Amino acid sequence: AQSVAQPEDQVNVAEGNPLTVKCTYSVSGNPYLFWYVQYPNRGLQFLLKYITGDNLVKGSYGFEAEFNKSQTSFHLKKPSALVSDSALYFCAVRDTYSGAGSYQLTFGKGTKLSVIP
Amino acid sequence: KAGVTQTPRYLIKTRGQQVTLSCSPISGHRSVSWYQQTPGQGLQFLFEYFSETQRNKGNFPGRFSGRQFSNSRSEMNVSTLELGDSALYLCASTTGTSGSRGDTQYFGPGTRLTVL
Numbered sequence: 001a002q003s004v005a006q007p008e009d010q011v012n013v014a015e016g017n018p019l020t021v022k023c024t025y026s027v028s029g030n031p032y033l034f035w036y037v038q039y040p041n042r043g044l045q046f047l048l049k050y051i052t053g054d055n056l057v058k059g060s061y062g063f064e065a066e067f068n069k070s071q072t073s074f075h076l077k078k079p080s081a082l083v084s085d086s087a088l089y090f091c092a093v094r095d096t097y098s099g100a101g102s103y104q105l106t107f108g109k110g111t112k113l114s115v116i117p
Numbered sequence: 118k119a120g121v122t123q124t125p126r127y128l129i130k131t132r133g134q135q136v137t138l139s140c141s142p143i144s145g146h147r148s149v150s151w152y153q154q155t156p157g158q159g160l161q162f163l164f165e166y167f168s169e170t171q172r173n174k175g176n177f178p179g180r181f182s183g184r185q186f187s188n189s190r191s192e193m194n195v196s197t198l199e200l201g202d203s204a205l206y207l208c209a210s211t212t213g214t215s216g217s218r219g220d221t222q223y224f225g226p227g228t229r230l231t232v233l
Contacts, residue, residue, distance in 0.1 A: 043207055
C-alpha cells in the first residue's frame with residue numbers, strides 16, 4: 001500500500017523568507033510524486049511533479065521540490081514567499097506498480113501555509 | 118483549452134435522498150477520477166473510469182456509484198444520503214493515452230454537497 005505523510009498541519013513564514021513544506025512517502029515500487037495547491041472553495045491546482053531524472057523539480061509560480069530517495073521525501077520549497085502563496089498544500093503519490101494502469105493518487109492530509117506580511 | 122468542469126457547484130440535500138454529480142473532463146482526456154474531500158478524512162479516492170469502464174475503486178460503500186459516457190463525461194451518484202456524505206467532491210481528468218502513469222491529473226472546482 002502507498003501512503004503520504006505531511007508532518008506539519010500548518011507552516012507560518014514571513015513574506016520574503018524561504019518556505020519549505022515537508023512530505024514523505026511510502027510505496028512498494030518507484031514513486032510518481034505530485035504537489036497540488038488548494039485555495040479556499042476551489043479545486044486542486046497542479047504545481048509540479050517528479051517522474052524520473054533530476055532530483056530537483058521546478059514548477060509553477062516559483063515553486064520547486066527536491067526528491068530524496070534515501071529519505072523517501074519530496075519537500076516543496078520556494079526561495080521567497082508571497083502573501084498570495086497562503087493556501088492549503090497537498091503532496092500526493094502514485095505507485096508505479098499498483099492499480100493495473102490506474103491513475104489513482106494517494107494524498108497527504110495537507111499543510112496550511114500562512115505567509116505573514 | 119477549457120479545464121475540468123463540474124456541475125452543480127453547490128447542492129443541499131436531505132438524508133435519504135439521492136444525488137447525481139456531473140464532470141466534464143478536459144477535451145481529449147479519457148480518464149476521469151473522483152475524490153471525496155472532508156475535513157476529517159482528507160482526500161479519498163472514490164473511483165476511476167477510462168473508456169467507459171471502471172478501472173479502479175476506492176473503499177466506499179455501494180451507495181456510491183459512477184459511470185462514464187462515450188464522450189468521456191462522467192457522473193457519480195450517491196443514493197440514500199447520510200449526514201457523513203457532506204463533502205467536497207472533486208473530479209480529475211488525465212489523458213490516459215500517453216502510456217505513462219506519470220501523467221498529471223487535473224482537477225475541477227468541485228461540487229460542495231451538504232446533507233441536512
